[in-house]
Amino acid sequence: MPMTQSEDIVRNKVSSAHVAPPALQVEFEDSDEAAGQAPPTALKLQKFNSWYGNYHALHDIDMDIPEKRVTAYIGPSGCGKSTLLRWINRMNDLIPSARATGMLHLHGLDLLDRDYDVVDLRRRVGMVFQKPNPFPKSIYDNVAFGPRLHMRLSRSDLDQIVERSLRRSSLWDEVKDRLKDSALGLSGGQQQRLCIARAIAAEPEVLLMDEPCSALDPKSTAAIEELMDELRNDYTIVIVTHNMQQAARASDYCAFLFQGDLIEFGDTKQVFTNPRNEQTENYITGRFG
Amino acid sequence: MNQRPQAYSSRRKRRILDRSFVIVCVAAASMSIVALTVLIGAILYQGMGHLDWAFLTGSPSRSAEKAGMLPAMVGSIYACVICASVAIPLGIGTAILLEEYRPKNRWLAKAHQFIQLNITNLAGVPSVVYGILGLTAFVSFFGVSSSVNEPAWEFGVSHYDEFFDMTGDYVSVPLSKRSSPTVELREGLQGYWGPQREMVTLKPVEDPARWKQVKQQFDEAIAALTVQPDAPGYEQAHAAAARPFAGYVRASAQPIRTSEKAHWYVCIPFGRGVLAGGMTLMLVVLPIIIISSQESLRAVPNSLRHGTLALGCTRWQMVWKMTLPSAIPGIMTGSILAMSRAIGEAAPILIIAGIVYITFTPEHLMDDFTAMPLQIFDWAGRPQTAFHHVAASGIIVLLAVLLSFNALAVIIRQKTQKPLG
């Protein structure tokens, strides 16, 4: 394969800690899109740029994230995946130096509008963090936190929401007898699933997950992937992952970012089996990053 | 000269050095323990003899045997409660502003930093300085009224002119009701009545017509008195003179100005009362509370803040539902320790209240008071050795209070020590 000079530099720069995985063995199902029906767009980005102070973290991103699909962001560390994700629920507002220009619309709603109420936005866009962050409360109170915040609910309605959310995050059977116990007593994988239950209990439209499985064992990871598979019918999911197999297995669409640029975005099957860009191919086959 | 130094190369030497360092450390540590033991031993030896229930419930006295500590203890408690109820909410509020509401705007951020710098500096200001500040700010309110004894504004007080009346007892006339028949009598004002000169309870004449009559008859009357209907001979007198009349208060009588203050009496400026003392202690401990609360808030992991915000909490909801509950044990511990500092402070209270001989407990917020350290200071400064023992007893009480505060703080810290997610 011909190698350009810049790629060569990249290869040398990025550590080779990743041994190339065996050729991806993922069975791709034929999606609806293959039949030619493009799903409606949930998030629309055009000429989207982001800065931290003077550091230009994202350059001219154009992307249509489809509704009720799983979209994965992949790319080497520091390429701007988390930055892009955090703009969707404006968590970057917490970073004083962060700013963005361009267009970022959620169902036609301008998310970069200064006057737009971020509290309302975060109600509609849930987020799961890399490190499980259960609140130091009971399991029940963790899940009930969002609903209690936004709605006046009767006790039984709340019970129902809690049970449904815990069932959806496949945690119910493990915790149904200890709902009143502290959430901090759960294992890491259980905690992460609890965080997912907490996010979906607030009934968001979009669910953002920033490396949700990075601290988890393969079994918990599998549980969360299963969960995503289940949730994809109701939620628009955007996930950041460093795990190529996970991206290939669990996502419908895949975006490859590299040093702040969107290199490739498309159907996951196409990106993984027939990448248009050489860098993408190198990355997913583990040749760098 | 590039050779390696050989000084410590011998193992023996190194070990000796190591040992001697430990010995120095142990010696240093034991010094403080010895000092503390000697101090406590000496105080217990001197003070235990005088320490009994009578000491705890008695008032200061001119004789050392009878001297008690109750007014000082109650004064300290009042001042501390006032201090805590102002300093803790204010301190927590400030800490929340400083920790949770960092502004994005550059100039606001500068102001923020400036406040933070000031608070850090304030924590190191000697308490005497706060005493002076309290004196200007609370005692005299920057001099709004010419004299501390004449407040510019007050509430919950009635002023009386007290006149000795012809019966030899006295009657109080509210200042606003001079030369009116409706006077306020001291409860159960007694007077002589009737031909037998019997002692009866008097009451004011309330009927305006009757008052007019009296006023006509005795020009210098400013108040008329009559007897209660149940007085002996009332019926006859009533029949004879239409209405019984017992006496009047002369305008020429020399009034004695008195005032009756309710428990809720407040005035501005505060004067040298317990409120001014408590507020001054508040100034002393406020920076401490702010800083310890800030530290507790900072110990709450950011992941919890982000978790709540990502669920659609406002900043206020985040603070109220997550950060503050997580930080409250630390805040409480810090506040209790700050309070124990306040109880032990003598200098600011000395400036506010001075050494006064007080044998009563404060009845309202403006009342004169004394505090434990001040009382001890007073006793210890007297020439008679008997009072030095009384001072030692006072120190035991003060130390007991301080130690129990610290113990409470430790208990809270241990009970609530749990990991935060």
Ligand SMILES: Nc1ncnc2c1ncn2[C@@H]1O[C@H](COP(=O)(O)OP(=O)(O)OP(=O)(O)O)[C@@H](O)[C@H]1O
């Ligand atoms: N708070 C911040 N202040 C300044 N620069 C930041 C900040 N957060 C991220 N950056 C920079 O922005 C770039 C993108 O960071 P980002 O966290 O989005 O990367 P990432 O793709 O999520 O990486 P990883 O896979 O390691 O999580 C990095 O170069 C990083 O140094």
Ligand SMILES: [Mg+2]
């Ligand atoms: Mg990241």
